[in-house]
Amino acid sequence: MRTVLLVLSLALNVWxxxxxxxxxxxxxxxxxxxxxxxxxxxxxxQIKRDTCLEKTQTRTSAFWTVFYALID
Incomplete structure (x- = not known):
């Protein structure tokens, strides 16, 4: 049971x-x-702008994005 909860927790954190x-x-x-x-x-x-903004990648790596999201 503990392993299932650990896997679910890990999956939730990644998501x-x-x-x-x-x-x-x-x-x-x-x-x-x-x-x-x-x-x-x-x-x-406005719909075109939202679509454009959703596809835009602003930083070189997802790790940098998470870093800036957490410190801001």
């Missing part, structure tokens, strides 16, 4: 780390003004 990296990349890209060509009042432009 949360992946989500943290995606969220921090989105946040930092938005702060830097990336995908600014899609800014505007039009909903279609």
């Amino acid at each position: 949360m780390g992946v989500k943290l990296v995606r969220l921090e990349d989105y946040h930092y890209a938005s702060q830097l003004g990336m995908c600014a060509e899609y800014l505007g009042p039009d909903l279609a432009m």
Whole structure:
């Protein structure tokens, strides 16, 4: 039973780390003004901006992204 809980805990931590990296990349890209060509009042432009920001990788490694997410 203990092994199952350990594996579940590890899987949850990895999943949360992946989500943290995606969220921090989105946040930092938005702060830097990336995908600014899609800014505007039009909903279609906002959807394109969100899609662009979700695909943007702002740092060289996921480890650096987690590091900056945790210290900020």
